[in-house]
Amino acid sequence: MCSEKTFSWHVLNEERSRRQVGGTRPLDTLVVVHGDEIETRKVPTSVGRAIRKDPQLRDKQFSTAQEMLECLGHVCRSCAMQSCLRLLQKRDYSTGELMSKLRTYGFDARVCSTVVEDLEKSDLVSDTRFAEVFSRTKARSGWGLGRIEYELGRRGVDTTTLEDWPHAYIDPTHELDRALSVAERKRVRPPNEYAKLVRFLMGRGFAQGVAMKAAHHVLDQN
Numbered sequence: 001m002c003s004e005k006t007f008s009w010h011v012l013n014e015e016r017s018r019r020q021v022g023g024t025r026p027l028d029t030l031v032v033v034h035g036d037e038i039e040t041r042k043v044p045t046s047v048g049r050a051i052r053k054d055p056q057l058r059d060k061q062f063s064t065a066q067e068m069l070e071c072l073g074h075v076c077r078s079c080a081m082q083s084c085l086r087l088l089q090k091r092d093y094s095t096g097e098l099m100s101k102l103r104t105y106g107f108d109a110r111v112c113s114t115v116v117e118d119l120e121k122s123d124l125v126s127d128t129r130f131a132e133v134f135s136r137t138k139a140r141s142g143w144g145l146g147r148i149e150y151e152l153g154r155r156g157v158d159t160t161t162l163e164d165w166p167h168a169y170i171d172p173t174h175e176l177d178r179a180l181s182v183a184e185r186k187r188v189r190p191p192n193e194y195a196k197l198v199r200f201l202m203g204r205g206f207a208q209g210v211a212m213k214a215a216h217h218v219l220d221q222n
Contacts (some may be wrong), residue, residue, distance in 0.1 A: 005035035007062040011048040027106045032068070043072075044106035046079040073111070080107045080115040085124075094130045095120065096156010127157050135169040142182040145175055147205020179206045179214035194219055 012029040028048025032039040051057045057075065062068035080102050087093055087101060095116050102112040119125040131152055138148050145166060149159050159165045166172050179201055188196045194215050201211035 004063070007032060007034045007065060007068045008060070009033065009051070009068070010058070011043070011051050013048065013052070025105055030072075034065070042106065044076070044079060046083060046105065047072075047076055050075055050079055076107060076111045077115055080105075080111050081118070084115060084119060088119075088124060092130050092133060093125060094127050094152075094155045094157050095125055096127075098125060099156065128162060130155075131157050131159070131162055131165075132169050135166070139170045139178060142178065142185075142204060144179065144201070144205030144207070144210070145170070145172055146207060150205070175206065175210050176213060179204075179210050180217060182206075183214045183218040 009030055009032050012031060025045065027042040028045050030041050030043045030048065030051070032041070057071075060071065062071065083102065083105060084093075084098055087098065093101075098116050098119070099112050102115065103109070107115075116125065134152060134155075134157075135148050138151070143151075148170070149166075152159055162169070182204060183197055183201060186197060186200055188200070197215040197219065198208070198211045201214055202208060206214070
């Protein structure tokens, strides 16, 4: 009597030196064997490495495809979590940034969402905290409110969802003072010094009215 076929897998290590289209990293190939049937699927390199290095995973036999997929899902979530924790050791990240990072590593959307949600629940990631630190840091470096909002949006933080934005993060009543501080350090050469200075300040994220007032004040002082 023939024994029931089991599922097994092994990982093919792919070339690391080139990036794929869209900035994603090269992926490993997971080869799934079920009797005479062979199936391949792409997995993040960290997942492939985890399977190759752990004998219990590398040599594991599965009785069903569902059992294999559940094990693979567990490995993917564990590797994605470790990737996030390594990133967070270097600096704070928004949830959107972490999601984007994980996608470039090759993790699917469900794994990304699950891992980032777990990090939020543990308070290891907070868009509110990220926005607070980011806003204050950039305001001190001479960014206007407009640019701060734009850059937060690029990082996946919707300022309309932040409670008491922007007052709880930076004081918008000091926007002109910040613009003056930036303008005083900027050297502009003739001709059209006023227009050049206004364009520069608006490029830093200050509103047109604020930029015009600051430019007039600085140029009048000179």
